[in-house]
Each structure stands twice: as C-alpha cells, then as structure tokens.
Amino acid sequence: MSQVLVIGAGSAIAEATARIYAGRGDRLFLVARDAVRLDIVADDLRVRGAEQVDVLVADLTDHDRHAEIIAAAMDAMPELDIVLVAHGILPDQENCQQNVEDTLYSIDVNFLSVVALLTPLANQLEERAKGTVAVISSVAGDRGRQSNYVYGSAKSGLDAFLQGMRNRLSKSAVHVLTIKPGFVDTPMTAHIPERGILWAQPEDVAAGIVKAIDKRRNVVYLPGFWALIMLIVRSIPETIFKKLSL
Amino acid sequence: MADTLYTSWGRFPQIAQQGLRLAWRGDELPEPLEGTSSLLPYGNGRSYGDVCLNRGGTVIDTRSLNRFVSFDAETGVLRCESGVLLSQILELCVPKGWFLPVSPGTRYVTIGGALANDVHGKNHHKAGTLGCHVRALELLRSDGSRQLCTPDENADLFAATIGGLGLTGLVTWVEIALRKIDGPLLREESIKFANLQEFFRLSELSDADYEYTVAWIDCIAKGASLGRGLFARANHTDSKSQVVDVDRGARVSVPFQPPFSLINRLSLKSFNAFWYMRQRQKQHTRTIHHRPFFYPLDTIGDWNHIYGPRGMLQYQCVLPGEDGRAVLRNMLSDIASKGSGSFLVVLKIFGDRESPGMLSFPRPGVTLALDFPNTPDVFRQLDRLDAMTREVGGAVYPAKDARMSAESFQSYFPRWKEFAGFVDPAFSSSFWRRVTGDKL
Ligand SMILES: Cc1cc2nc3c(=O)[nH]c(=O)nc-3n(C[C@H](O)[C@H](O)[C@H](O)COP(=O)(O)OP(=O)(O)OC[C@H]3O[C@@H](n4cnc5c(N)ncnc54)[C@H](O)[C@@H]3O)c2cc1C
Numbered sequence: 001m002s003q004v005l006v007i008g009a010g011s012a013i014a015e016a017t018a019r020i021y022a023g024r025g026d027r028l029f030l031v032a033r034d035a036v037r038l039d040i041v042a043d044d045l046r047v048r049g050a051e052q053v054d055v056l057v058a059d060l061t062d063h064d065r066h067a068e069i070i071a072a073a074m075d076a077m078p079e080l081d082i083v084l085v086a087h088g089i090l091p092d093q094e095n096c097q098q099n100v101e102d103t104l105y106s107i108d109v110n111f112l113s114v115v116a117l118l119t120p121l122a123n124q125l126e127e128r129a130k131g132t133v134a135v136i137s138s139v140a141g142d143r144g145r146q147s148n149y150v151y152g153s154a155k156s157g158l159d160a161f162l163q164g165m166r167n168r169l170s171k172s173a174v175h176v177l178t179i180k181p182g183f184v185d186t187p188m189t190a191h192i193p194e195r196g197i198l199w200a201q202p203e204d205v206a207a208g209i210v211k212a213i214d215k216r217r218n219v220v221y222l223p224g225f226w227a228l229i230m231l232i233v234r235s236i237p238e239t240i241f242k243k244l245s246l
Numbered sequence: 247m248a249d250t251l252y253t254s255w256g257r258f259p260q261i262a263q264q265g266l267r268l269a270w271r272g273d274e275l276p277e278p279l280e281g282t283s284s285l286l287p288y289g290n291g292r293s294y295g296d297v298c299l300n301r302g303g304t305v306i307d308t309r310s311l312n313r314f315v316s317f318d319a320e321t322g323v324l325r326c327e328s329g330v331l332l333s334q335i336l337e338l339c340v341p342k343g344w345f346l347p348v349s350p351g352t353r354y355v356t357i358g359g360a361l362a363n364d365v366h367g368k369n370h371h372k373a374g375t376l377g378c379h380v381r382a383l384e385l386l387r388s389d390g391s392r393q394l395c396t397p398d399e400n401a402d403l404f405a406a407t408i409g410g411l412g413l414t415g416l417v418t419w420v421e422i423a424l425r426k427i428d429g430p431l432l433r434e435e436s437i438k439f440a441n442l443q444e445f446f447r448l449s450e451l452s453d454a455d456y457e458y459t460v461a462w463i464d465c466i467a468k469g470a471s472l473g474r475g476l477f478a479r480a481n482h483t484d485s486k487s488q489v490v491d492v493d494r495g496a497r498v499s500v501p502f503q504p505p506f507s508l509i510n511r512l513s514l515k516s517f518n519a520f521w522y523m524r525q526r527q528k529q530h531t532r533t534i535h536h537r538p539f540f541y542p543l544d545t546i547g548d549w550n551h552i553y554g555p556r557g558m559l560q561y562q563c564v565l566p567g568e569d570g571r572a573v574l575r576n577m578l579s580d581i582a583s584k585g586s587g588s589f590l591v592v593l594k595i596f597g598d599r600e601s602p603g604m605l606s607f608p609r610p611g612v613t614l615a616l617d618f619p620n621t622p623d624v625f626r627q628l629d630r631l632d633a634m635t636r637e638v639g640g641a642v643y644p645a646k647d648a649r650m651s652a653e654s655f656q657s658y659f660p661r662w663k664e665f666a667g668f669v670d671p672a673f674s675s676s677f678w679r680r681v682t683g684d685k686l
C-alpha cells in the first residue's frame with residue numbers, strides 16, 4: 001500500500017491517475033484550489049477503494065502555504081511514498097504578448113509555484129532517502145514555438161529544475177520523474193476544436209504515469225510516440241525552425 | 247466541436263452535431279453554441295436513432311461526469327454521476343456481490359442515458375424497467391435550479407424524467423438500488439422451439455422460475471416454422487467461481503466501414519439457418535459469466551459498421567394481449583416474405599410491473615426487436631409495421647427509432663401532452679421535434 005500526495009488534484013490527468021492508486025487500495029492526500037471539486041474527487045476515490053482520502057484547499061500560487069501543505073500531508077501519511085504535481089494552466093499566447101501580468105502569472109503557476117513547493121519537499125525527501133516525485137511537464141517544453149512559448153518556457157524551466165534535482169537526489173535514492181504528455185483531451189484543451197490521432201485520453205496518460213513511477217523511469221513521453229516526434233522537432237536547425245509557423 | 251464525436255448507434259440520421267462537454271456536476275449549464283437553438287444531454291450515443299441528437303442544436307456531452315458519489319456495500323445503494331457507464335458500475339460492484347437491477351444488451355451506456363430511455367432487460371417480467379430501481383436523481387434545469395427528484399419529492403418531475411428522453415433537464419447524478427448476487431456467474435438453459443406457439447408456451451412455463459428470459463428467432467423461416475428459434479432462460483448461481491473479473495472490452499472490432507451493407511438476403515438466410523441448426527440438442531445447459539450472457543455484442547467493437555455508410559434502422563415494438571400475438575404473426579410473415587430482417591431478432595414477454603416513467607415504453611405484452619439495413623424500401627415496410635402496432639394499442643421504443651410519425655408517437659404515448667409540460671424550455675431534440683410535429 002502506498003501513500004500518495006496529489007497536488008492539483010482537480011486536473012483530469014491527476015484524477016485519472018489517482019483512480020488507479022485508489023483501485024489499489026492506497027492512501028491519498030489531495031490538494032486543489034476548488035473546494036467543491038476537491039470533495040467530488042475525494043468521494044469518488046473513496047468509493048473506488050482508497051484506504052483513506054484527506055483533502056486540503058489551497059491556491060498553489062500562494063507560496064506561503066506550501067510548508068503547511070507538506071506538513072499536513074506528512075501528518076496524514078507519515079510514509080509519503082509518491083508526490084504527483086499536476087496543476088497548471090495553458091495561457092493564451094497572444095494575450096500574453098500584450099499583457100505582462102498574465103504572462104508572469106502563468107509562469108508562476110506552471111513554474112515558480114512548483115519550484116517553491118519542491119524546494120522544501122526535496123530536503124525532506126533527501127533526509128528520508130526514499131520516495132518518488134513525479135511532475136507533469138509537457139512536450140511544449142522541448143522547444144519554444146511562436147504559438148505557445150510562454151507556456152513552453154515555464155515547462156522548459158521545470159524540466160531543467162527537475163533534471164538537477166534528479167541528479168542531486170539520486171544519491172539518496174529519491175526518484176524524480178519528469179512526465180511529458182502530448183495532446184490530452186482535458187478541460188485545459190477543451191477550446192481546441194479538432195481532435196486528431198495525436199490526441200490521448202487522460203486515462204491512457206494516467207496508466208503511463210503509474211507505470212513510469214512503478215518502474216522508476218526518469219523522463220517519460222506519453223503516449224510514447226511523442227519521444228520520436230519531439231526528437232525530430234528538436235533536431236531541426238534553428239535557422240530553419242525560426243522561419244516555420246509552429 | 248462539429249465532428250463525428252456525436253453520432254447515434256444506427257448511424258442514421260447523420261447530422262453534423264455540435265457539442266460541448268460538462269466537466270463537473272457542480273458546473274452551470276452552458277449556453278447553446280453560437281448559431282444553435284437548444285440543448286440536449288448526450289450519453290454514450292448507444293441509442294439507435296435520434297433521441298440523442300439535436301440537429302441545429304448543441305448536445306452536452308456527459309461522459310466526463312463519470313464519478314461515483316457513494317456506495318453502501320451493505321445495502322447495495324449506489325449513487326453516481328450520470329456519465330458513469332454500466333460497465334464501470336459492474337467493475338466496481340460485481341466483486342462486492344452486487345449487480346445491476348436491470349441491464350440492457352450492451353454495458354457501454356451511461357446511467358443517465360439508460361435512465362432517460364428507462365431501459366429494460368431480460369428480467370423485465372420480474373424487475374420492470376431501470377426506473378423502478380431509481381431512488382433519487384438531481385436534475386439541472388436551464389433556469390439554473392437543481393431539483394432533487396425522488397418518488398416522493400418532486401414526484402411529477404421524477405416521473406417525467408424517467409424515460410424523459412433528456413428533455414426535462416440534465417441529470418447530474420442518479421441513485422439506484424442494486425441487486426445482490428453470490429458471484430459473477432449464471433446458469434443458462436437454451437431451448438430450441440419450432441414455432442411461435444412454442445415460444446409463448448416456453449415463456450409461460452419459464453417466467454415464474456427464471457429471472458432472465460429472452461428468445462432469438464429465425465426471421466427467414468416461414469410457414470409452419472414461422473417464429474422458430476432459441477429460448478434462453480437463466481438465473482444467477484451461487485457457484486463461487488475463481489473467474490478473474492477483468493473487463494477486456496471488445497475483443498475484435500469491425501476495423502473499417504465497408505462501402506456497402508454486408509447484410510443482404512443471402513447472408514441473412516445462411517446466418518439464420520446456421521444459428522438455428524448450430525444447437526443440435528433440444529436443450530443445452532451451461533454455466534456462463536455475466537458478460538457473454540448479457541452483452542454478447544460487446545465483444546465485437548463497432549459492429550454497427552457492417553451496415554455500411556447508410557446505416558441501419560432498428561424496430562422494437564410491444565404488442566399487448568391476445569390480439570398482439572396474432573399481429574406478431576403477421577409482422578413476422580411480412581418480414582420473412584421480404585427477406586429484409588436482421589441477424590438478431592429478439593422476442594420477449596414484458597411483465598406487468600409498472601414503471602414510474604410517464605413516457606416509459608415497456609408495457610405488458612410481447613416485444614419484438616430487429617434491425618434493418620437502410621434501404622429505400624425499409625421506410626415503407628416500417629410504416630406498415632407501425633400500422634399493425636397501432637391497431638393493437640402497442641408502442642414503439644423511442645431509443646431505437648429514427649422515423650416514427652407524430653401520429654404514431656402520439657397514439658403510442660398517450661401521456662405525451664402531460665409530459666410536454668415538464669420539458670425544459672431550453673431543451674429539444676431531433677426526435678422530439680419530429681414526433682410533436684414541431685407544433686410545440
Ligand atoms: C447493442 C445494443 C443493445 C441494446 N439493448 C437494449 C436493451 O436490451 N434494452 C433497452 O432498453 N435498450 C437497449 N439498447 C438501447 C440503449 O440501452 C439505450 O439507447 C440507452 O439509453 C443508451 O444510453 P447512452 O448512454 O448511450 O445514451 P444516449 O443514447 O447518448 O442518450 C439517450 C437519451 O438519454 C438522454 N440523456 C443522456 N444523458 C443524460 C443525462 N445526464 N441527463 C438527462 N438525459 C440524458 C439523451 O438526451 C437521450 O435522449 C441497446 C443498444 C445497443 C447499441
């Protein structure tokens with residue numbers, strides 16, 4: 001039985017992942033900013049077999065509350081085996097170009113708030129010399145593109161931060177997983193009109209996340225074919241890439 | 247989102263249906279998309295015709311409302327969001343010793359969709375419809391209100407919503423009473439019968455002692471063999487089997503849509519004869535898992551594609567009383583003489599347990615269900631069948647219909663005007679506009 005902390009538990013991908021752990025009879029601690037949604041998810045996980053589900057309402061851009069979140073989670077789950085960080089927003093790129101405040105806010109949600117949370121958490125996990133930190137980044141972090149580079153740059157910063165943290169914590173047997181989904185059919189992307197073959201369902205991504213945690217993978221693209229797509233995207237020379245409309 | 251996400255199972259009518267998803271049960275109802283006029287909830291699109299479609303309107307996709315709310319393993323009372331599939335309920339409840347009180351022939355339907363059609367199963371003669379087992383539901387109306395409906399509270403709205411074809415508002419969650427079982431298996435007997443008379447006799451003999459009864463008939467056989475077929479009857483067993491309950495879903499699927507229908511006179515004739523002859527003995531008994539027993543078609547994904555791009559039409563009617571039996575004979579002769587019927591022609595006797603649903607389809611009598619490829623002749627043939635159904639005071643099942651006339655509907659569902667008073671003013675469907683002659 002594992003003890004799992006889910007940050008951003010109202011996310012469709014996080015919820016689908018939490019269901020797998022609930023089905024295994026694990027114990028969960030959920031953090032999200034919307035109290036109503038949080039209770040809806042918690043009730044569902046209880047019915048699905050979670051041994052215990054605790055909840056805490058917090059806006060993650062409120063960095064002052066991170067210590068409290070970690071303390072409450074460790075209080076409810078002293079063994080804390082897995083931390084999944086899933087919260088995020090997909091800002092409107094064109095709007096960001098006209099609006100510094102919105103740009104910085106999305107950098108806060110997608111990058112700074114995660115850094116702020118992982119900084120104290122990493123120390124505690126290092127001390128206990130066990131556990132997994134799994135963070136949802138994105139394929140968008142692999143290369144800046146004109147259509148979403150505010151989002152992409154936050155995820156890219158996250159990738160480098162996690163890389164370094166993995167390097168550091170590997171010495172204390174703490175597992176750090178970077179999760180890079182492609183297009184996933186969730187509320188975050190509901191405004192995008194077309195759904196082609198590249199699109200995955202949250203349940204499929206969730207299964208990939210749990211498998212990658214179980215197997216202690218470092219970086220995982222979900223679904224796997226994105227590894228190949230992004231290899232190609234990364235390998236295009238910048239002189240050509242800058243002229244493309246991507 | 248205007249794409250093929252929103253179709254119905256018969257793939258007729260074909261509509262470029264626009265839709266929106268509702269992600270949380272606490273969310274407000276969306277406005278219809280720009281340029282569209284009304285709303286309609288959409289479950290999993292397993293209705294055959296147009297009750298789940300809204301041409302020129304917006305459907306609200308409920309499939310993300312797939313969360314459980316509560317489950318009491320002692321009493322078997324389950325509350326869940328309306329987009330939960332019956333397959334998901336089974337996955338949760340069967341290992342804990344509980345089963346659906348009523349189950350249609352596919353488990354890939356949402357509980358909300360099942361409620362809105364007030365579905366029936368092979369146990370109708372004992373259990374009635376799904377609506378008989380609904381304890382409560384929450385209805386979200388376009389005025390922003392949320393109505394708790396039970397058989398006692400808001401009882402009128404409750405009765406209108408059971409079998410209400412999605413027109414009274416959006417059901418956010420449903421509470422049902424499950425049925426206790428000792429394990430996932432059933433004991434099934436399959437008995438050959440030579441004609442309709444034998445079918446009626448077998449039903450009379452079996453319906454008291456068997457929870458589930460249904461018959462498959464050979465729709466090609468004529469004359470003295472008219473209505474020959476196989477009668478299946480079953481009960482849950484207490485055998486504690488070690489069968490591991492993993493739901494593997496569709497094992498094979500129809501990988502593409504053939505450019506024409508694979509169902510024609512020749513393929514039908516050989517299939518029906520083969521199926522009937524396959525069972526050598528008069529009677530065959532076996533222990534069977536609930537999945538192949540209740541959902542034989544679910545092992546073939548997208549089987550509806552075999553009817554080609556023009557799709558198919560289902561016809562399911564119920565024919566009451568002695569006159570109904572005579573009319574059934576006429577119908578089967580009509581179908582056999584045209585050679586136009588389908589692989590799966592199903593007969594069952596409905597019982598007299600009344601549903602709370604105002605617009606509920608089942609009523610005491612014999613029910614016949616079959617599908618037809620969409621050919622130019624089929625509409626005329628179905629109109630003929632409708633005339634026969636009307637003659638004996640029967641009814642046709644809206645969940646399977648794409649073409650009945652307003653006149654037929656209004657004769658089948660005499661309470662339709664009373665029902666119309668409960669329809670949410672912002673809601674409509676292709677079906678509803680057709681059967682009310684657009685007069686509302
Ligand atoms: C292979 C097969 C076998 C079948 N066997 C049977 C059978 O044995 N017995 C039987 O009775 N039926 C049977 N059916 C029909 C099927 O059970 C019904 O059509 C069922 O209602 C489909 O559910 P759905 O979730 O796909 O809903 P949809 O088809 O998407 O919608 C059905 C109706 O429900 C409404 N609706 C959906 N969700 C909501 C909601 N949240 N709130 C309010 N209204 C809502 C829609 O507006 C629509 O009017 C069968 C269908 C198939 C394909």
Ligand SMILES: NC(=O)c1ccc[n+]([C@@H]2O[C@H](COP(=O)([O-])OP(=O)(O)OC[C@H]3O[C@@H](n4cnc5c(N)ncnc54)[C@H](OP(=O)(O)O)[C@@H]3O)[C@@H](O)[C@H]2O)c1
Nearest residue numbers: 010011012013033059060086087088138181183184186188
């Ligand atoms: N969907 C995709 O295509 C895709 C692709 C690659 C990566 N991702 C990443 O996957 C993760 C999960 O996203 P999703 O697709 O599951 O979308 P989602 O369902 O919209 O989930 C995002 C969640 O983040 C929460 N959130 C946003 N800002 C927050 C804040 N300040 N404090 C607390 N919670 C906050 C939201 O809470 P509310 O419910 O209160 O709004 C929401 O529950 C995100 O990190 C996203 O960047 C998604």
